[in-house]
Amino acid sequence: MSGSIRLRGSIQRRLIVQLLTGAALLATLMFLVVQSYARDLAGQSQDEILAASVTAILDSAAVRNGDLTVDIPYFAFSMLGNISEDRVFYTITRNGEFLTGYPDLPKPMAATDTAPRFRTDSYDGESIRMVTATRRMSINGQPDFIEVTVAQTRYGLRQQLAGISRTVAGFGLGFFVIAALFGILAAQSAIQPLRQLAGSVSRRGLSDLRPVSAPVPAEMEVLVGALNGFMSRLKASLARSEDLIAEAAHRVRTPLTTVRTQAEITLRRVDKPQNRQAVREMIRAIDESSRAAGQLLDHAMVSFRSDHLEVEDVEICRLTRDAVSRVVPMADLRDIELDVTIPEAAICVKGDAILLQSALLNLLDNAIKYSPPDSRVYVTVRVVETGVEITVQDNGEGFPKADMGRLTRRFVRGSNTETVVGSGLGLTIVNEVARAHGGQLLLTNSSEKGGACASLYFPLA
Amino acid sequence: MRKFVLSLGLSLLCWQWAALPLQAFEIEDHISVGPADARQVLRVISNGDAEFFEPTIRDFLSSRPDVRVDYTVASSSELMVAMGREGHNVDLAISSATDLQTKLVNDGLSRKYVSSVTAQLPEWARWRDNLFAFTQEPAAIVLSRSALAGLPIPKSRQELIGLMREHPDRFEGKVGTYDLQTSGLGYLFATQDARTSETYWRLSEVMGSFGVKLYCCSSQMIDDVSSGELALAYNVLGSYARAKGNPDEVIVMLPQDYTIIMMRTAFIPKTSEAPELAGLFIDHLIARGWEAAPGAVSVSEEDAWTGEAQALRRIRMGPGLLVYLDRLKKAAFLSEWSSAILQ
Ligand SMILES: Nc1ncnc2c1ncn2[C@@H]1O[C@H](COP(=O)(O)OP(=O)(O)O)[C@@H](O)[C@H]1O
Ligand SMILES: [Mg+2]
Numbered sequence: 008m009s010g011s012i013r014l015r016g017s018i019q020r021r022l023i024v025q026l027l028t029g030a031a032l033l034a035t036l037m038f039l040v041v042q043s044y045a046r047d048l049a050g051q052s053q054d055e056i057l058a059a060s061v062t063a064i065l066d067s068a069a070v071r072n073g074d075l076t077v078d079i080p081y082f083a084f085s086m087l088g089n090i091s092e093d094r095v096f097y098t099i100t101r102n103g104e105f106l107t108g109y110p111d112l113p114k115p116m117a118a119t120d121t122a123p124r125f126r127t128d129s130y131d132g133e134s135i136r137m138v139t140a141t142r143r144m145s146i147n148g149q150p151d152f153i154e155v156t157v158a159q160t161r162y163g164l165r166q167q168l169a170g171i172s173r174t175v176a177g178f179g180l181g182f183f184v185i186a187a188l189f190g191i192l193a194a195q196s197a198i199q200p201l202r203q204l205a206g207s208v209s210r211r212g213l214s215d216l217r218p219v220s221a222p223v224p225a226e227m228e229v230l231v232g233a234l235n236g237f238m239s240r241l242k243a244s245l246a247r248s249e250d251l252i253a254e255a256a257h258r259v260r261t262p263l264t265t266v267r268t269q270a271e272i273t274l275r276r277v278d279k280p281q282n283r284q285a286v287r288e289m290i291r292a293i294d295e296s297s298r299a300a301g302q303l304l305d306h307a308m309v310s311f312r313s314d315h316l317e318v319e320d321v322e323i324c325r326l327t328r329d330a331v332s333r334v335v336p337m338a339d340l341r342d343i344e345l346d347v348t349i350p351e352a353a354i355c356v357k358g359d360a361i362l363l364q365s366a367l368l369n370l371l372d373n374a375i376k377y378s379p380p381d382s383r384v385y386v387t388v389r390v391v392e393t394g395v396e397i398t399v400q401d402n403g404e405g406f407p408k409a410d411m412g413r414l415t416r417r418f419v420r421g422s423n424t425e426t427v428v429g430s431g432l433g434l435t436i437v438n439e440v441a442r443a444h445g446g447q448l449l450l451t452n453s454s455e456k457g458g459a460c461a462s463l464y465f466p467l468a
Numbered sequence: 469m470r471k472f473v474l475s476l477g478l479s480l481l482c483w484q485w486a487a488l489p490l491q492a493f494e495i496e497d498h499i500s501v502g503p504a505d506a507r508q509v510l511r512v513i514s515n516g517d518a519e520f521f522e523p524t525i526r527d528f529l530s531s532r533p534d535v536r537v538d539y540t541v542a543s544s545s546e547l548m549v550a551m552g553r554e555g556h557n558v559d560l561a562i563s564s565a566t567d568l569q570t571k572l573v574n575d576g577l578s579r580k581y582v583s584s585v586t587a588q589l590p591e592w593a594r595w596r597d598n599l600f601a602f603t604q605e606p607a608a609i610v611l612s613r614s615a616l617a618g619l620p621i622p623k624s625r626q627e628l629i630g631l632m633r634e635h636p637d638r639f640e641g642k643v644g645t646y647d648l649q650t651s652g653l654g655y656l657f658a659t660q661d662a663r664t665s666e667t668y669w670r671l672s673e674v675m676g677s678f679g680v681k682l683y684c685c686s687s688q689m690i691d692d693v694s695s696g697e698l699a700l701a702y703n704v705l706g707s708y709a710r711a712k713g714n715p716d717e718v719i720v721m722l723p724q725d726y727t728i729i730m731m732r733t734a735f736i737p738k739t740s741e742a743p744e745l746a747g748l749f750i751d752h753l754i755a756r757g758w759e760a761a762p763g764a765v766s767v768s769e770e771d772a773w774t775g776e777a778q779a780l781r782r783i784r785m786g787p788g789l790l791v792y793l794d795r796l797k798k799a800a801f802l803s804e805w806s807s808a809i810l811q
Contacts, residue, residue: 079797081663085788092596094574095787099796107796131576 019198026190034183038175045171049164057138057157058123060087064155065142073147075101091163096130098156115139115156133160200224216242253307256300267293299430309362309436313443318357320468323395324349326360327388330367334375342381349388354395355468358444366440367397369433370461374401376427377459398462405457406450414450493546501525502536510537510745514562515544516760524760528752535745544568544652551577551737560746562734565652567789569733573598574790578735579743585751593767595785600750601731602757603764604772607657608706610690611719615642615699624725625667632674639678642699644689647682648805657703659792659801660728660783669808675702676809693718707763726779732761
């Protein structure tokens, strides 16, 4: 059946893909943001140390005996060695004239004020970070500018960044994995109500067209509303057609009764043997139609009552005795003896007495119809494990083996019915009653030669 | 066999000497160990005595029959000159002047080397994976037993200053230390002293007031203390003094206020033509190189001398060492030192 359903995509897969894409984007974004933040931070701390070094050197500049001295403090460089093993370069100039250090170090930017100036450049084939600051001194009233540049390679910075990148990448990956897990769970739980609905609908019996009553998420309101509406329309239309059948059967049956009475009166008046034979044939056909109409009515009634099953405690033993006593006249006509075995104690099941009665009557009717005259029909009621079993067995030819599987379908009659009147609805009714009560109809033959055995099983109340 | 190789090496020495390109720096000594027609040659420049290094080199060559080591000795400052101008001719530079070595590495004249051996060095014994320490040698105060007879033996610089002030007669004209103008190691020790404690300047002044004698090298100071010519020598290589000095004549004291520890270091010049071999030699030095400096201790002994001196101060490789090599700084330091010591 699902082969005819056309599929396009999967909500769950789409949800998962979207959530995973989102998680991956977020993780990448986090990685990039944290990395650039770390780069800024690491660069900033290098700048700060370089600036501190420059300041320390500038502070050591002093005028002594009318001349300028610069006494680089030990820690001005040693602190640069504390954070990394980077190479350190420096230049000190006075009024633009080289004083000491590395003369070929790239020239710093021109000073705009006394604030330290930062610059990234390259020296001796390596990328360096340079910090320069200027200090204005006064010697004998003459202005004197000391400019100090300290530079450091950025090897430690790169290493530090690589370490941070590895850590952050690890975090990003972990974040992604967790987000992905949650995404998959979320997608599954989002789909869950749909699955539940599908499950509960597909588990339903064929004729169960009740609206879905279990609570559903708001998003499914429209779907479930549409489904309920569809089912109620379907139910109404089914009910209409069953009404129609019942109505039609009823309308046919009433005039048939009149026709049959007239035919019997006619039979009494007719003397010619071939005319009598013709009238008998007529009466037989009328009976057959009437029975069919009756069965149709019964079936409609059973369908209706099964849908609106009103349960009460039904005492099976008495119900069986009643049914048997109602078919006694018919059995007598064919010289058939009914052998009844029913326990004394009361056995109760929950159900609709009218339906149960109708089922039992149909079984008894079949047994009497399909038995040879002057034979016995056995009716047994017994308690089995958690239920009660009503068995009707005869000594006829038995159920035709070839048709065994389909006898409970509507209007299906066996191959052994040439001389027997029937509509093919009897076993259908029995089966529907059994199922409406949570019970079961079992058809077997007691031996190879025949002996139909129909047993009805109902769970105990 | 070994004898033969040695004699071969020695006979080749003169030839080698002549064959050396015109040097722009002063060579103090040169030896060649290994076959003359060796497939590989390792050219080492060092300020360590050839006499002490030769066994270590032989050891290195014992498992390498097709290698020759050319070992050239130059002072640490000449080594600096050589590296600056003649770097092409050297595969490995070894020096006790940690500051100069650090500057050469900082200035980009070295190349990186990483091996399982260097990876195990303590943090303080390597810098940038370029410069590797392979000895620990403390700066000590060497005292003459005879000159100090009857006096308490000082344990720190403060006690030494006190003792000298109380007994000027014993020390007058009998105090020695490095001449910072000529000795790179002396300068390194002095600057490390100066940055560690103000006591150094007081001690210098006191030594100056006794007419201090200035020396170029530890060995001569030790000899003069042994002979009684000096009562005290300050900032002598303590390991060397213990190995060479007669304990009946000299007392080698590691000051308890602080003891500076010098490390001999090696690096592979960028222009090295045999960097792999030089690397192997560095590994060998780290394992056995301390044997090449009398009395030195291996870098793997992290807690050497802790029993004697409470405060060990290893010279820290790194940019801090550039400070005292600055032209202006050095001039200022030397002039301050001169005025303190040469009153
Ligand atoms: N007791 C029985 N013995 C043999 N065949 C039976 C018996 N009961 C039912 N059948 C077979 O099952 C078919 C279906 O029975 P049912 O639905 O009652 O229709 P029908 O109106 O023909 O009795 C019958 O046509 C007949 O072939
Ligand atoms: Mg029937």
